[in-house]
Every structure is written in structure tokens, then in C-alpha cells.
Amino acid sequence: MSESKDLTRRHFLGLAGQAGVASFAARAIGFNLGLVELIHAEATKGAVTPFSFAIITDSHLFSIPDHKFDRALEDAVAQVNALSPAPDFVVYTGDIAQNGREDQLVKGKGILAKLKVPLKVIPGEHDWYLDMGKTWNGLFGKETWSFDHKGVHLIGLNSILVKDFWTGAGMTPLQRMSTMEMLESPIAGPWGVREAQLEFLRKDVAKLSPSTAVVIFTHSPLWDYYPRWNFQTEDAPQIREILGKFDHVVSLHGHVHQTIYNKFANFSSAGALSTSWPWPYPPVVLDYPGSQMNQSDPANTKDGMGTQLVSLNGSSGGVVTYEPFANTLTPWLKDGVKV
Amino acid sequence: MKTISRSKKIYLGVGAAMLGSLGTVAIFARAPFTDAQIAEQQQELLVVVNKGRDLWHGSLPSMSTNGLACGNCHPDAAASNPQTFPKWVPQLNAVAPMREMINWCIVHPQNGAALDVAGPDMVAMEAYAAYLYRGEKIAPGYTIPTPPIPVKSGVGYPFKPSGIGVDK
Numbered sequence: 001m002s003e004s005k006d007l008t009r010r011h012f013l014g015l016a017g018q019a020g021v022a023s024f025a026a027r028a029i030g031f032n033l034g035l036v037e038l039i040h041a042e043a044t045k046g047a048v049t050p051f052s053f054a055i056i057t058d059s060h061l062f063s064i065p066d067h068k069f070d071r072a073l074e075d076a077v078a079q080v081n082a083l084s085p086a087p088d089f090v091v092y093t094g095d096i097a098q099n100g101r102e103d104q105l106v107k108g109k110g111i112l113a114k115l116k117v118p119l120k121v122i123p124g125e126h127d128w129y130l131d132m133g134k135t136w137n138g139l140f141g142k143e144t145w146s147f148d149h150k151g152v153h154l155i156g157l158n159s160i161l162v163k164d165f166w167t168g169a170g171m172t173p174l175q176r177m178s179t180m181e182m183l184e185s186p187i188a189g190p191w192g193v194r195e196a197q198l199e200f201l202r203k204d205v206a207k208l209s210p211s212t213a214v215v216i217f218t219h220s221p222l223w224d225y226y227p228r229w230n231f232q233t234e235d236a237p238q239i240r241e242i243l244g245k246f247d248h249v250v251s252l253h254g255h256v257h258q259t260i261y262n263k264f265a266n267f268s269s270a271g272a273l274s275t276s277w278p279w280p281y282p283p284v285v286l287d288y289p290g291s292q293m294n295q296s297d298p299a300n301t302k303d304g305m306g307t308q309l310v311s312l313n314g315s316s317g318g319v320v321t322y323e324p325f326a327n328t329l330t331p332w333l334k335d336g337v338k339v
Numbered sequence: 340m341k342t343i344s345r346s347k348k349i350y351l352g353v354g355a356a357m358l359g360s361l362g363t364v365a366i367f368a369r370a371p372f373t374d375a376q377i378a379e380q381q382q383e384l385l386v387v388v389n390k391g392r393d394l395w396h397g398s399l400p401s402m403s404t405n406g407l408a409c410g411n412c413h414p415d416a417a418a419s420n421p422q423t424f425p426k427w428v429p430q431l432n433a434v435a436p437m438r439e440m441i442n443w444c445i446v447h448p449q450n451g452a453a454l455d456v457a458g459p460d461m462v463a464m465e466a467y468a469a470y471l472y473r474g475e476k477i478a479p480g481y482t483i484p485t486p487p488i489p490v491k492s493g494v495g496y497p498f499k500p501s502g503i504g505v506d507k
Contacts, residue, residue, distance in 0.1 A: 062406040098406060182396060183414040186493050228490060229414055277411055277448075280418035283486040295484040298412070298448055299430050 048213050049150035052311040054080040054323075056112075057093040057254035058274030060126060061104045068301060069098075072275040072325070073111045076307045079323060081116050083309060088149065089117050093254035093272060094124025094160070094219035100177050102135045109139050120145065124219040124255060125160040125191070125230075130177040133158075144197050146204050152213045152312055155204060157193045159218035159233045159253075165189060183229045183279070190227060191220050192234035201242050213312065214243060215250045221269060222251045223262055226282035231256055240267060248317055250339045252310065259322055259329070261291035261337050268339035270308075270320045273328070278304030290332030293322075302326040310339075384466065385498040387459075391467025392494060394460060403449040409441075409464075412448070415495060416468040417487030422475040437465055471495050 059073040080090055092112065097104035105127060112119055121140040128136060133143065143158040165188055166176040179187050193201075205214070216222070222239055225231035233239070243249045244266065251269040257279040260271035270291075278296045286292060296304030302325035312318035319336040322329055372380070395416065397408035413419050424437040430447070431439055438461050442453040454461045471488050488495075 064406060067405060182410065184410070184490065184494075228492075277407070279414065280412070280487060281484070282417070283489045295418075297429075298444065301448075 047151045047211070048312055048314050050311070050313050051150050051152075052083075052085070052087045052309055054083065054087040054090045054117075055093060055252060055254075055272050055308045055310060056080065056090060056275065057272045058095040058124065058257055058276055059108060059111075060095055060098040060274070060276040061108050062098050063101055063103050069276050070107065070111065072302075072305060073108065074114075075302075075325060076275045077111060077114050079307055079325075081114070087117055087309060090115050090119050091154075091156070091217055091252070092119060092121040093217055093252065094122055095126040095254060095274075096121075096124075097127050099181065100127055100130030100135075105135055105139055120147075120154075120156060120217075122156040122217055122219060123158055123160065125180045128158075128160060129180040130173050144200055150312075152215055153205070153208055154215045154217070155201065156217045157197050157201070157239075159193050159220045159222075160191045160230075161194045162188050162191055190232065190234040191230050192236075193218070193239065194235065198235060198238050198242065201239065205242065205246075208246070210245050211247055213248065213250075214246050215252065215310075215312070216243065218251070218253050220255045221253045221260070221262075221271060222267065223264060223269060225256070225260070225262070226284050229279070229282060231282060240265065243267075250310075250312075250318060252320070252339075258304070259291055259293040259333055259337075260286070261288045261320075261339070262286075263288070268317065270337055270339050272308050273304070273306040273322055273324060275305050275307070275325075278328075290330065291337060292330070293324075293328045293333060294330060296328065297326075300326050304328050311336075384470075385496060387463045387466045388470045388496055389467075389494075389498050390460075391463035391465070391470075394464055395467055399460065402445050402451040402454070405450045407449045409444065409449075412444075415487055415490045416471045418484070419468045419472075420485055421465065421468040421472050422477050423479060423481070423485075426480045437468070441465070 056073070056076045059069055059076070061067065061069055061073065080087065090112075096108035096112075112121075121143075123133060123136050123140075123143050127133070137143065144156065146153065146155040148154070162180075165171075165179070171179070179185055205212075208214070216239070218233060220230055220233045222233050222236040224236075246266060249267050251267050252272065253269070254272050254274070256271040257274035257277060258271060258281060259273060260269075262269045273293075278293075281292055293304065304324075304326070306322060306324035306326075306328065308323055309321045310318055311321065318339055320339050321336040322333055394402070395409040395413065397403065397410070402408070419437075421437050424440070425434050427433070428435045428440050428443070430443050433439075438454075438456045441461065441464050442456065445451045446453050454464065471490065475488070
């Protein structure tokens, strides 16, 4: 083991006594110690200056005071703050709140404010459908964005937009929200980013060269993983077509509450661990079955949850390193997932 | 909802009577159920399955004090695997039926009040999971994680749900 690996490991174990002992001790188990070397090895290959960022997602905060999910998000923030080297920024890929309530979103913003690096946020359906994003927009700004960072073009889209199922049914905002909350609800229909965001995307990437490294964030995956649970985005084919000109696109998403990887055309796609609870894997034969994490132990409130670190190298790809709160990862996952 | 009268529900069971003095045996059995009767019985089951679906999704507040419902971790009853019970349940340190596991989840992850294991709510909880997993081979004992049952549309059973999910 190289010196840098040892230093990294010692750094984490040293932090274990400071905050969230269980989190940090568990984190050390799943930490990808090869990461730093990988970045250096790839540093000279392309126009990207290697860097890393973290993903936190799906905290599903309730209004109940001192809820266990509050502490889970706090642990995630502490875990990310302890990363060394520090990530350049954090992306939150949706579902801060459980019921879309203002107090839940405000609570989440307060916890996330403890991050030591900048934060970018996109919404999930649990954040949105009580007031159609009004509170979320007030707290977190526009849900559609892009920016360039060290040679990489990063894009965030709101992928949880559904056709109006509530007006004709005469639903109240609360009824609309509760309908969206149920994963297997047969009522709401498929999600998508819809035409306005597709147009944003077209214009956003129009002048970029095909060799540009692109990372796109959505709440739902950009492939038909399991439509019944909205593990999909209805207009993902159009998104993939718009981004089809690029040599390589990294697609990162929340919503699935599990480790998952897929590759199609020029896309590499990886899902994120939530901080709240793990979803079971749907009845789908995976192209990359190794990306399926261990079955979580319901007696361990940390199992099957965590955060992730994404390290982008100089050749427009990178590695997603899952950072579980507990021993969730299989050997396939412990080495990091190349995207 | 049409209900089945009690008198209809109770049929003469299999009867066997000895005509002692003659030493002969005559078997008395009820007549086979008619298609209409079977349909009514099936509908009664679906009423209970539907109640179970609502319970899985938070219709009984006493089952949770932290906002979590069974459906949070078990959409479409995924990963509940009713066909594998009874089996060793590590949380209970015993071989247990599904209803005991259901109560463990209610008491621990949901921090709620356990159901009466013999009560109608528990029957409904089991009925929902069992119905979605119908056709699965009964295989008591530990299994490696098994995939959920694919549910193509609706609620997974031929019944229009009400209440939870606001589908009226």
C-alpha cells in the first residue's frame, strides 16, 4: 500500500472519534484507497484538470423533530466534509423533503449549509408537488442549470415533471403530493424533463465540441431501468440524442436509493445511495449485476445508505466511489465504478 | 360493496355418518361451489388484499411514529418474500412466520405499535404480500435476495383501490 493510501486511511480513522463514530468507522471499510493514484495517473490525458465532487441525495426529511433521517443527513454532511482531499463541490440530486413541506426543505437547507464546499441542487418529486416547486425554488434557486468547472461541463435538470393528473381529478395540493409520494402509485404517470428543459439543453450544448467532458445530473435515471417505480425518465431518449455528439457523457442520478451502473452508447450512468432508506432492486436483469450492493440489514439503520464521491480524470471519464455508512458494498463496488 | 351473507358462507362441511346398526357408511358432502360463489369468495379476498395494500402504505397511524410505512422499503411488497416464511429471522433469533417479521418492522424501523398477530389487520397485511407473490414456489427458509414480483400496471390485483394514493 502506498504512503498516500495510508495517509488517507489514517486521516479517516483519525476523524472517527470526532463526529459520527459509526459513520466514519464504516466509511473506512468501503473507502476506495486507489482513488488518489488514479487521478494522478490520468492527469495528463485530456483537457480536464482532475477534480472530485461529492453527491448527497434522497434524505426524505420529515417534519418530526430530531428524526433519524435528520441525523443521517448530518452524518452525510460530516462524511463529505471529512473527505481528503476535499471535493470541489457537492451536488444534491433530489428529495430533500418527504412531503414537500416548507419546514422540511428549510431543515434540509440548514443541515446542508454546514457543508464546507459549494452546493448545487436539483429537485426530486418529494420536494416539488405540494406547491409545484415554489418553496424549493425560493430556497435553492433555479432547478435547471449548467456550469463549467476545470474543463468539464456540468448540467442539472429537473426530471420529475409529470403531466397534470390533479386538475381534472379535483385534487388538493396535499392529495397531489401524497399521490407522488408513493413509488408504485399507478396514477401520476411517467416523469420527464419536458420540452422547455430539452430546449435549454439543446442551446446549452450547441457550441460545445464533441470532446468536451459532460456530466449530467437528474433525479431519475436516463434509461428505462424500471418504469413502474419511475426508475426512468420518459424523454431520456431525447436527452441522449441531444448529448449524442459528445465522446462521453457521465449521467449521475438519485431516486433509486441503491448502487446501480449502466452503460449505453456514449453514456455511463451511476445511481446514488440515499441517506434515508434503501430501495430493493426491482425485477430487472442488470447488464452490470456487479453494481448491485449487498442486501441491507433492516436492523442496522445505517445499512444500505451513504454518500458518493465522483472523481473525474483527464479523459472525460471518472470513478464513482460509494461511501456507505455501513458495510454495504460488494468487492466489485469497493474498487469504485468507472464511469 | 356487495357482501356475502353469513348463511351463504357456511356450507355443510364434509359429513360422514355411521349408520351403526347396519354397519354401512354413507358420505355426505356439500355441493361444489358454483362459479358465482367462487367469484364472491375471490372478491372477499380482494377486499382484504386491498385493505392490506392501504395498511402497507400508512392507513393505520398506530403502525408508525416516524412517518415511515411498510411501502417505503417494500414497494409492491418487494423484498418481503412471503413464500419463504416460516424461516429463521435474525432479528427475532428464531424461526418465525411472516406476521412476526411484519411486527418487527412495525416496532423497529417504523417505531410503531405491533398488530395483533391474529387480527384482521395482520391478515390483510399478509394477504397483500401473498397475493402479489401468488404463483411463487413455496420455499421456506433463507434465500439469497430474490427479485420482487413484476407488477405491470395498476395496483397488482384486479381491484380499484380507494383512499391511499388518492385514485378516486
